[in-house]
Amino acid sequence: MPPTDPPLDKGLPETGPRLLEDVSLPAAVLHETSLAHNLAWMQRFCDAHGASLAPHGKTSMAPALFRRQLAAGAWAITLATAPQCRAAFAHGVTRLLLANQLVGRANMAIVAELLTAGAECYVLVDSIANVRALGAFFGERGLRLPVLIELGVPGGRCGCRDRDQVMALAEAVAGEAALVLAGVEGYEGMVQAEAGRDPAPAVSAYAGALVATLRALDDAGRLPVARPLVTASGSAWHDLIAEAFRDAGLDERVRRVMRPGCYVTHDHGLYGEAQARLLARRPEFAEGLRPALEVVAQVQSLPEPGLAIVALGRRDVGGDRPPVPLRRYREGGSPTAPLGVDGWRVTRLMDQHAFVALPDGAEDVAVGDVVAFGISHPCLTFDKWRKLCRVSQDLEVLEVLATCF
Missing domain, CATH: 3.20.20.10 (Alanine racemase)
Incomplete structure (x- = not known):
């Protein structure tokens, strides 16, 4: 369960267990x-x-x-x-x-x-x-x-x-x-x-x-x-x-x-x-491993057509490859009703910001939207976090895991 003491690290539950409205984003999430x-x-x-x-x-x-x-x-x-x-x-x-x-x-x-x-x-x-x-x-x-x-x-x-x-x-x-x-x-x-x-x-x-x-x-x-x-x-x-x-x-x-x-x-x-x-x-392996680690962040600004600035940067994800937009939600929305991110592409990372190129016609994007990103090379993302949230299928925080870097 989420901790009862006031959190001192980033990416932790603040007002309850729900990832889409209670967790301070960005957060590192383990499914x-x-x-x-x-x-x-x-x-x-x-x-x-x-x-x-x-x-x-x-x-x-x-x-x-x-x-x-x-x-x-x-x-x-x-x-x-x-x-x-x-x-x-x-x-x-x-x-x-x-x-x-x-x-x-x-x-x-x-x-x-x-x-x-x-x-x-x-x-x-x-x-x-x-x-x-x-x-x-x-x-x-x-x-x-x-x-x-x-x-x-x-x-x-x-x-x-x-x-x-x-x-x-x-x-x-x-x-x-x-x-x-x-x-x-x-x-x-x-x-x-x-x-x-x-x-x-x-x-x-x-x-x-x-x-x-x-x-x-x-x-x-x-x-x-x-x-x-x-x-x-x-x-x-x-x-x-x-x-x-x-x-x-x-x-x-x-x-x-x-x-x-x-x-x-x-x-x-x-x-x-x-x-x-x-x-x-090895085609006999019907299924392999599944991605379990994502970093979740919010759209911070929509400063011009075709560009979203997401509050996610090099301090949150490893930098060997750009993070990959996977899903999007309205803040406080239903975890079973993700919104599209087709054509979204991270073009640049700064310390705390990601530049995301949006495709033509991406008109339903709103400031505050919650975006889940896939990462490349777990080692280079884990070491950005003192605490990670383990979440259920319905995106409720089950446990806060500490790291010892």
Whole structure:
């Protein structure tokens, strides 16, 4: 239910639970029906492929969503920074996968505190220098830190570039009593195909390279844990990663971990397009994920024919692509009687304003109209909001979710 204390953040219920008249707009909105569908869809997908799900929490940094992901069956929550790990642990997440190198004594101190408090935390390594720094820091504190070797790609981000680097790094980890090598990690989003080529084969090949690397480490006796991990998967290629891991003939003791994050809300842009490609590859999936995150704002001004200024800007939505007008309502109107936005197009975003080009004949637009916008790339919109509204099908606020950015 909406909070009873006076709201101090933007986009919250002020006079009641009704989105179309009681919420201060703009507001970030999560549609419960689509949210529940996505949570169940991805968990079923991972279960069907024999994989564990460790969704990337950096997408939302919303503890209420972490709890629902775990309740749906997630094995862990992935995070990008040590402070994010601390925030998740503070809200009850006890198994954490830090999908980054842990660098800097202050960040190491955060992870040390988490281990001391009982967290299970994995971090990445890709250099001997980092291994030595981690070994010294955690050794001084009598702690043992599980690490995963990151396998990168040429021209990509972090990660070892070849097998020789991987094996040398594994030897360095074995020489540090405070560290234990727990598996191999990668991120297929850095894989590039030749211009004009479908990247899917290269992504599958990269997943195969992760498996081959894990096997090489195991054959060399460098994986002294009961259940080593092999992990990858952002939100665009999860089908290829899951299938490559499933079909690799891995021993059952290997835990295959998927780390998509944006699936929880999906979007109308970047990941909508990625899913269209997935459904083209996998027509047996009758339905995929549904967009659950929208930003809702009001028409502020109609200063000239063919132009609406909507009170929505870069402080409210991610800027990698313009937001997409989806539906429109009269303020205080019925949620079951949306008005048209055919031909509406956002042409420019400022800090707090969106310039919307209107088609010829758009004469029923009024100042105060409520417009729902689809977004592209959930990560870049979530971090604009300290609070989001979870709404029912009839656009009543069911819950206010806090974020921890």
